[in-house]
Each structure stands twice: as structure tokens, then as C-alpha cells.
Amino acid sequence: MSEMFCFQCEQTANGTGCKYAGVCGKSAATSNAQDELTCALIALANAANKAGRSKKTDSLIVDGLFMTVTNVNFDTTRINQFKDEAIAEKNRLAEEIPVPAAKSLFDGDKDIVSLRSTLLFGMRGMAAYAHHAGVLGLFDDEVNAWFYKGLPALLTEHSVDEWLSLLMEFGQVNLKCMALLDKANTGTYGTPEPTKVTCNIEKGPFIVVSGHDLHDLYEILEQTKDKGVNIYTHGEMLPAHAYPELKKFPHLKGNFGTAWQNQQKEFDNIPAPILFTTNCLMPPKRSYADRVFTTSVVGYPGIAHVKVDSNGKKDFTDIINKALELGGYAEDRHMSGINGGDTLTTGFGRGAVLSAADKIIEAVKTGALRHIFLVGGCDGARPGRNYYTEFVKQTPKDTAVLTLACGKFRFNDLDLGEIGGLPRVMDMGQCNDAYSAIEVAVALAKAFDCGVNDLPLTLVLSWYEQKAVCILLTLLSLGIKNIYLGPTLPAFISDNVLNLLIEKFSIKPISTPEADLKAILG
Template sequence: MMFCFQCEQTAGGKGCAKVGVCGKQPDVAGKQDELTCALVGLARAAQGKTPDKNTDALVMQGLFATLTNVNFDGSRIDELKSLVQTEKAKLGGVADLDSDTLWQGDPDIVSLRSTLLFGLRGMAAYAWHARALGKNDDEVTSWLYHGLRAIGEEHSVDEWLGLLMEFGQVNLKCMALLDEANTSSYGHPVPVKVPTTIEKGPFIVITGHDLHDLKQLLEQTEGKGINIYTNGEMLPAHGYPELKKYPHLKGNFGTAWHNQKKEFDGIPAPVIYTTNCLMPPLPTYSDRIFTTDAVGYPGIEHIPGDNGRKDFTPVINKALELGGWAEDKKLTGINGGSALMTGFARNTVLGVADKVIDAVKTGAIKHFFLVGGCDGARAGRNYYTEFVKKTPKDTVILTLACGKFRFNDLDIGEIGGLPRIMDMGQCNDAYSAIQVAIALAGAFNCGVNELPLTLVLSWYEQKAVSILLTLLSLGIKNIYLGPTLPAFISPNVLNVLVEKFDIKPISNPEADLEAILG
């Protein structure tokens, strides 16, 4: 028996109780709960002490491994739990949280506790990526321990809400840390058109979020006649100068994560997963799948790390063995478009802020929409495609994360030489969107909620939860959220969020646009 309600596609909109909709088996779900409770025990043992950097990394990796669609390998989860218990013993014997009580109790308390836990899981993933590039923030790391201890404590509803808002502010610092890590390592993203044609010959598809892994793969394949193609959340990598300088970083393969079984079936090339979202691979292509970092799946070859360095030789050899396609293969997005734009992060957008401000003042731009977040397979996500299609021509669409694959191949024109769709990057690049919003509010001498800006967000997993909490902690209101509301948000907690932040469930594109634009 299992229980899991952390993702948007959870069974019946209530919780997976037999097997995960994602493919997670009950034994693995149980092991992940045990790992979570062991991490609470480690956080308790660390209170009043100074854990070393290896312990910090273990906390990050342990939380990361419990995200949806990351690690399906029970033996790897057991290994992480064992390492956690060893570290806890070094710090002093303290009891773990009882896994039987993790999802039990007053529904509102369970809701608030779960929301904090899922946020912690998302932030831990961001902190892990920053750490890979040598960037750490003591406040962020300390809050992972603080938040884990809070999971095992009793709090009033008001105290839980206070913890969630405090977490949101710390997650903003974590996203800023990762932004600094990426831009100091690879430069600030610049706008670039990314082809979707796969050239003949050997190639590798790399998916996930970890730019450090991509950089190592590019270094190790240089001069070997192997082309590299991004997939999913790795698409924004093309905008970074220090990555795009590699001529064999050719373009983007496929669309969002939930299409991988169709898009990877029969592919004459290996795929390396650096993070979520991994779906249980079909037998027809499982022999060409590789995982690394926190990602794992039984029977799939894993590329280990040695102090951050990885040897991708098995992936490279598989690419040479499979050989790729004999002729160029033209792929398209879900709407038939054949080229994608990315690279409109904060540095680029703020670099043309004067044009944007003038366009608003002259009426050339009437409204901004941030349409972004996670994609998924549940029916109803075509809402976001239709929403973008129906936006007036005097509006701009900012986007980020893999939800953009619903519409990022559309050509909906330009305003003053700027494309109406601007891809700001990965989910963590919500930091860029926040900085742009703050800068625009400063330019117009108003609050962010007074800007002609509406957030229309889609969610699937726990990084989206952490970002939403950050937005709420900043006091941002009138967020449209879908395609469904989280199952872990109880009716009473939802009422509080609606009353305090005016969160709105999406309805249909026409009605929502009319409500927003009047």
C-alpha cells in the first residue's frame, strides 16, 4: 500500500494508493517516505551543530531523489537512506520521523506540512545544481535543515503559513544563487533561434536541467563526430554563450517530458537524463537510456560522479554504435513549427527595458502575460496553447519551464522588433521573471500587482510548488493556476490562499482573457 499526492496527475485528483501514475511502485514510494523521515532525523541530529559539506550535499540529494519522476530505483533509495543514517549517527542518536504519520492527521495540518515538504524538495534540487558549479548559500542550506525539522514538529495553522512564507523568501535566494552559478559559469543568455532538424550521423540527446552535465558532455564529445541535442528543460542551454560556442551543440530534439515514450521510441541514439522527468522507458529503447545525479531506474545504466566530474564514455560509445539517422530528419513542435527561440532571460529583457517601457507608454504593449510552468499529460493542458493563440496582438508572452512546449513553436508576431513570445529559460529562471517585474514596477513607480501583468501558471511537480510559494511570499496576487488545483491543498487551506492572494483556478481561455483584460 502506498500514498502519494505530490504531483498534478495524482490518481483521481486525490492520491495514488496502488501504484504511482508516474510509474512509481509501492515499495519505492515506501522507501522514499522512509528516506524523507530519515532526513528529518538527520536534521534533528544536526540542530545546534555544524554539519560538514558532505552532510549538506546528502540532504540536498536525498530530497532531490524524492521528486516526482526522478528516482524509481529502490536500491539507490536504500543506499541514500543508509548514508543518511550513518551521518545521523555521527551527529548523535536522534529518532527519525515516524513514516506512518507523514501523511496522517488533521487534513489542514497535513496539507500545510506537505506543502512545505514539497517546496523543500524543489529548493533542494536548485541548491544541488548551484552546488555543482561551486555556489552555496549558508542561509539556503541551513533552511533545508530548519524546514525538515519543522516537518516533524507540531505547529498551528498560522505558524505553518508563516513557515511557508519564510520558505518562499529563502527559495528566492536559492534561485538567485543558481542564476549566479549559471551566469558566472556560462555567461548571460542571449536570444537564439534553435533548430529542430536532427542532422545525419551519431548524436546524443540530453534532457533535464543540469547545465554542468551538459558542459562536461560537450567537452567529452568534442571532435568525435557526435552531435548533441537538448530535450525538455535543457532547451534554454542554447542561449548561454559558453555552451552555444560548441559547434556540435546543434539543436533541440522533441518536446516536453510526457511525450518521451513516443519521441524516444526507435531513436538511433542514446538519451542521458540529468534530472526529472524520467518516465519508465519502453523495452524498445531502454537499452539506450542513461541516468546520472539523483536520477535512477532499475536496469538502466547510471553514470556516477566523482566530486562532480563524470565520465560519459558509455553514452559516447552507444552513440557511435547506434550511428544516428542516415539522412537529416526534420522534426517539429506540437503546433508544426520548426524553430524555437530562447535566451530572453533578465539580462536580455532589461537590456531593452527602455524600448519595453516606451512601448507600454505609447500603447503598443497593453499587457504582459507570464504563461509558464510544468507541462504534463493530463487532458486540459491545451488550455495554455489556446490561451496564447487568443491573446491580443498588443500583448507579450513571457514564458519559462517545459510548459512552453505547448506553444513555443507558434509564430504570433512581434512588437517593435521584439518577439511576442519570449522564453526566459528553465523553471528556476522564474527568478529572471521576478527581476523583470520588479524593474518594470520601479520604472512605472508602482507595485508589481499594479503592473499590466498576469501570471498564468501550470504546475506538475515540486519545483513548481517552491516557485509558487516564492511568488506568494512576494505578495503577488491574482495568479491563474491549473490545469487542476493541488490535491494536497485542503479546502480550508485553499480558502485561505484565495482570500489572501486571490489565486484563481483557470477556467477557459476566452473567459479568463476577458476577466483579465476587461
């Protein structure tokens, strides 16, 4: 049996690392191919530093790193083809530069491996954001250039202080990348508006669109106009309903299901096709594998893949025909979130929240709003994530909860009432929208003439994959302290590195909702 080593996600086997197959479903061959691709990208960065980078090298590095994020690509053949393309470009630029051995990524002193892995996984997350912005035509030269610094740094000797400095520098660059993506999304589709979204499904043909890529959703909405096919979002695509240029399509009907880790149950025998535009793909069950489609860097062996043509367009005809063939449900179907609610509200990005800043500031000053919690991040299957549901349920009525990313599906169908005319639970969007939360915190700190750490604001985060890593590094680079992190701490963080983060940033592992709320509120 071939072996692998992967500890980049939260659900890793035994909390230490997957050795024979990924808990995510990837094979040892796929995992090893992803490590080899990473090393090919390191060599390509070195070659480009010597001979000059280009749009092609930028694209190979960004898409190649994104392809190695958890639950993105399970297709070993495609990963190897991409690796070969990266090596060919490396050879064209500087043939003499070697491709490092894959084992070098995770060999050596465990604290150095920990720091190296943290930087690698952070760059994988930033690559995802850079990819999304690039699809919409926006690029940042400083962001792209940093990959050519960060990748070679992985296999260069550094002191612990130098590693920490690199991680903080990366966090600042990732902030620019998140700002770039925010500009790309809002500039293309408008500023998100608070919007109610149904969980119910109308009878007739429909398509479910999962992932994060708003451009793919827009294209499929355009191509299904007047076709009698409704469109439903899934998982992290839920916030798309809040964008004016997307919500104007009357056949964008609602949201199907809950968070990504429930898809094998929720998609069982679904009478409709599903398009996966980015990560969050799980190995499809037989009952619906024939109706799953992937696109972009996503892939799974034997699953239909929608490609981009020479003009940069995607043809979704096969998905549309599959929807018409399957026919959808014969009658309207009532569905709900985890807690039984059938309506979700999204669209509380920084535009919506800051437009109500005067109300929020006044409520804080008068004591009507005692505390704000940001409870957000990735969801996952590991036991213990119900902590976030219970935490939100137990927050006092004079507190508000901002949320983002798919972790919100643990509680976003709860009706916890209002405070100051705003719902107590406000969905700020995808994990991609963490920039909105940062901007809100900075704006409130400015209004109160204090630092972010002095605000009545606490971050309670759940992590799963590599985009959570890059967001956390950005928050730490901004000096934000006392972040509660769970449900388990990253396996790639060694004890010494954890102690360093606790000492410098007061990172706090979650305990129980009751104990943590008491510690926060006193």
C-alpha cells in the same frame, strides 16, 4: 498488494492520491522508500541541530530531498542505500534521536497535513535548485541552514498562522536559492542571448541530453569534441542553447522532441542514446531502454548510471560509444514542435528583456503594449493542458507573452509576430530561471513607480511537480496576487487551505481561455 500514498504531483490518481502505484510509474516500494528517506533526513536535521551540521549533512539533505522529487529516481535499492547513509550519519552525530515513522508525514488533521505537505514539497523543489548551484560550486549558508529549520518543523505542532508564516519565510529563502542558481549559471556560462534553435536532426551519430543540469551538458560537449557525435537538447535543456559558453560548441545542433511527457513516443526506437541529468525521466520502453543513461540523483532499475569519480568528473565514454554504435539517422530528419513549427527561440532571460526595457516601457506608455502575460510552468499529460496553447493563441496582438519551463512546448513553435521589435512570445528559460521573471517584474514596477500587482502583468501558471511549489511560495511571499493556476489545483491543498490562499493572495483556478482573458483584459 503493497500500498503507498503519494499526492505530490499534478497527475495523481483520481486527483486525490496514488495508492498502489504512481501514475508517474514508480512502484509502491519506491514511494514508501522515498517517504522513509524523507523521515531519515528529518532525523538527520535534528541530529545536526544538536551536534553541528557539516558539508556532508548539507549534501545528504539536499541530494536526498532532490531524490524524492517526481520523475527523478525509480530505483528502490539506491534510495534505500541513500537512506541508510543518512541514518548512519545521524547515528554518528546523535544516535539517540529517533527516525520518525513514514506514516507521520501524512497522518493527522487534513488541513495540517496540507500545510505540512506544502512545506515539504516546497523544500524538495528548493533542494533541486540548491543541488544545481552546488554542482557549479556556489552555496548559500542561509539556504542550506533553512533545511535544518524546515525539516524538523514538519513534525512539530504549529497553528495555521504559524504554518503560513513558515511558508512565507521559506518562500523568501527560496528566492535567495533561485538567485544563487542564476548567479551560478550566468557566472559559469554567460548571460543568455536570444537564439534560434532548430528542431531538425542531422544524419549521423548523436546524443540527446535531457533534464536541467548545464554542467553535465558542458562536460558531454567537451568529451564529444571531434568525435563525430552531435548533441541535441531535450525538454528543459532547450535554454542551454542561449548560453555563450555552451552555444560556442558547433556540435550542439538543436533540440530533439518536445516536453518530457511525450518521451515514450518520441524516443521510441531512437537510434541514439539519451542522458537524463535530472528529473523528467519516465519508465523507458523496451525499444530504447538499452540506450538510456542516468546520472547524479536520477535512477532507474537496470539502466546504466554515470557516476562521478574521485576528482568530481564524469566519464561519458559509454554514452559516446553507444552513439557511434547506433549511428543516428541515415538521412537528415525534419521534426517539429506540437504546432508544426520547426524553429524555437530561447534566451530571453532578464538580461535580454531588461536590455530592451526602454522599448517595453515606452510601448506600455503609448498603449502599443497593452498587457504582458507570463504563461509558464510545468507541462504534463493530464487532459486540459491545451488551455495554455489556446490561451496564448488568443492573446491580442498588442500583448506579449513571457514563458519559461517546459509548459512552453505547448506553444513555443508558434509564430505570433512581433511587438516593438521583440517577438510576442519570449522564452525566458528553464523553471530554474523563474528568478529572471521576478527580476523583470520588479524592474518594471520600479520604472513605473508602482507595485508589481499594479503592473499590466498577469501570471498564468501550470504546475506539475515540486519545483513549481517552491516557485509559487516565493511568488506569494513577495505579495504577488491574482495568479491563475492550473490545470488542476494541487491535491495536497485542502479546501480550507485553498480558501485561505484565495482570501490572502487571490489565487485563481483557470477556467477557459476566453473567460480568463476577458476577466484579465476587461
